[in-house]
Every structure is written in structure tokens, then in C-alpha cells.
Amino acid sequence: MATPGNPTSRPSVLTVGHCAPDHAALAGVLARAGAKEIRAADTTEEAVSRYRELHPDLTLVNRIFDLDGASGLDLIARLTSAESESTPVMLVSNYADVQQQAVAAGALPGFGKNDLHSPELLERLMSFLSRSAPFPQPRHISHEQAP
Numbered sequence: 001m002a003t004p005g006n007p008t009s010r011p012s013v014l015t016v017g018h019c020a021p022d023h024a025a026l027a028g029v030l031a032r033a034g035a036k037e038i039r040a041a042d043t044t045e046e047a048v049s050r051y052r053e054l055h056p057d058l059t060l061v062n063r064i065f066d067l068d069g070a071s072g073l074d075l076i077a078r079l080t081s082a083e084s085e086s087t088p089v090m091l092v093s094n095y096a097d098v099q100q101q102a103v104a105a106g107a108l109p110g111f112g113k114n115d116l117h118s119p120e121l122l123e124r125l126m127s128f129l130s131r132s133a134p135f136p137q138p139r140h141i142s143h144e145q146a147p
Helices: 020-033 044-054 072-083 096-104 119-129
Strands: 012-016 037-041 058-062 089-092 108-111
Touching (some): 020 119, 058 119, 096 108
Parallel strands (some): 058 089
């Protein structure tokens, strides 16, 4: 997790449940917003494990997981109640009613894929990731490369 004033910290993001093309699109936006470490998880258990390992500055959860159809809302409830209240979690969904459910489960207001290229979203993401010193190149770990 990025720590203010700690030059060795790396703004990190965990994306959960996204297909490879959506993860790549998110990773591009996140890199522009200042993320230096972007990891993906496909399942709930993989997400919980990576969440504990990475202590991300931001976790972006898909509404329905691409790999197994699991519920992003269930993961959000699990992360926000049992894991850590200090790490922001957001739902990625274009459905306003599901966004409201995510907020009720403990997430911050999220965004939809339709917003990926909006300046407002970039600015919002930057606010979560700008707490660390800048690094020269982002380290993107794809689905295939992730441990």
C-alpha cells in the first residue's frame, strides 16, 4: 500500500473478475492515473489472497466475475467487513442500482466501463493513487504473469 512520504511505496491496484480485454483497458487508465503495480484476480479466493498480499491502494471489482460468474457484491461485502476498512473498494458496473448496492455493502461509489475514458474518472483514480512518490515505469502483471 502506498504510504505518504515513503519513497519505496508503490501505488497499487487489484482488479477482480474482469475479462482480459477489460483488465487491459482498466490497466491503461490506472497507469495514467499513477498506478505502478496492477494485479488481476479471477476468483473470490484468488482476490482475497492477493488483497492480503498486496494491500492495494484501490481494489476494482467487476459486478459478475468473468471466469466463474461469482458476485462482485459478495466479494465487496467480504472485503469491507472482514478484511480492511482502510482500503478503498469500488464496483465496476454501468448499472446504477448495483452501484447503490455496492455502496450499501461498504464500497465507495464506483464507475462503469462507459466512464473509462472520462477525465473525471481519471481525476478520481488519481486521488487514490497519488499518495506515493512517482516511479518511472508501471509494472503491469497480466493474468498469465501473476503468481
